[in-house]
Amino acid sequence: MAQLIDGKQISKEIKDELKTEVQKLKSEGKNVCLAVVQVGDDPASTVYVNNKKKACAYIGIESRSYELPESTSEEELTALVEELNEDDGVNGILVQLPLPSHIDEDRIIRTISPDKDVDGFHPVSVGRLWIGEKGFLSCTPAGIIQLLKRSNIEIAGKNCVIIGRSNIVGKPMAALLLRENGTVTITHSKTKDLQKITKTADILIVAIGKERFITSDYVKEGAVVIDVGMHRDSENHLCGDVDFRDVEPKVSAITPVPGGVGPMTIAMLMNNCVETVRC
Numbered sequence: 003m004a005q006l007i008d009g010k011q012i013s014k015e016i017k018d019e020l021k022t023e024v025q026k027l028k029s030e031g032k033n034v035c036l037a038v039v040q041v042g043d044d045p046a047s048t049v050y051v052n053n054k055k056k057a058c059a060y061i062g063i064e065s066r067s068y069e070l071p072e073s074t075s076e077e078e079l080t081a082l083v084e085e086l087n088e089d090d091g092v093n094g095i096l097v098q099l100p101l102p103s104h105i106d107e108d109r110i111i112r113t114i115s116p117d118k119d120v121d122g123f124h125p126v127s128v129g130r131l132w133i134g135e136k137g138f139l140s141c142t143p144a145g146i147i148q149l150l151k152r153s154n155i156e157i158a159g160k161n162c163v164i165i166g167r168s169n170i171v172g173k174p175m176a177a178l179l180l181r182e183n184g185t186v187t188i189t190h191s192k193t194k195d196l197q198k199i200t201k202t203a204d205i206l207i208v209a210i211g212k213e214r215f216i217t218s219d220y221v222k223e224g225a226v227v228i229d230v231g232m233h234r235d236s237e238n239h240l241c242g243d244v245d246f247r248d249v250e251p252k253v254s255a256i257t258p259v260p261g262g263v264g265p266m267t268i269a270m271l272m273n274n275c276v277e278t279v280r281c
């Protein structure tokens with residue numbers, strides 16, 4: 003039987019550690035405050051934003067909510083972000099994505115001060131990550147590193163294969179695994195003979211965006227499989243990019259969906275918020 007990598011439990015451990023740390027910081031007169039900005043009322047974004055605010059409340063991080071109408075212009079949003087950049091009472095700024103199509107997301111991300119970029123999306127944060135400088139780490143890949151470390155899975159010297167090359171998961175994942183001395187391959191939609199490459203993986207990170215795409219034919223016996231996907235199938239069940247039932251018997255460890263990678267993203271966002279006041 004494969005080891006089940008329990009993201010729900012590990013994220014709880016991290017949040018509890020942060021709660022203790024925030025209490026200590028408060029006793030030293032240091033407050034942690036996250037500004038959460040949502041434009042429009044997309045229901046999925048509202049769920050994510052509420053979960054982030056709930057996690058803040060649990061840990062003892064102050065959250066300031068900015069709910070702007072869908073009609074907000076890029077100039078108005080830019081002005082708010084600039085105001086939050088200047089506000090010494092705000093440590094971290096999170097602008098929930100996606101933004102309405104009339105707003106240039108990249109321009110807004112670049113407006114957030116790199117010192118308050120708790121999502122780790124700003125080009126300065128990305129550059130710092132790649133050259134091994136201290137900076138904010140993209141939350142989902144940072145959460146995956148924690149899942150591996152806290153499950154005692156060695157990364158150094160392992161063949162790590164990533165499926166997906168997004169700026170939010172695939173690329174920062176590669177940088178982080180490299181930093182842990184993994185041997186890293188990134189595959190994507192134009193990769194030829196995907197199966198041949200994924201079967202070399204000791205650690206396979208799947209962020210392909212296709213429901214139950216990865217079957218046992220894609221994995222090596224005894225591999226570790228991390229599933230970043232999240233879908234609702236035709237029977238309304240949550241599932242990932244990995245066909246769990248088919249793959250689980252063949253591997254040494256695997257993340258479930260739900261309860262694997264998902265809960266880690268918010269835990270690492272909270273860690274980035276605390277990081278703003280650590281030094």
Ligand code: GUN
Pocket residue numbers: 050096097098099100121141267
């Ligand atoms: N939308 C979906 N995931 C994320 C995330 O991690 N950060 C932000 N800002 N928006 C998102």
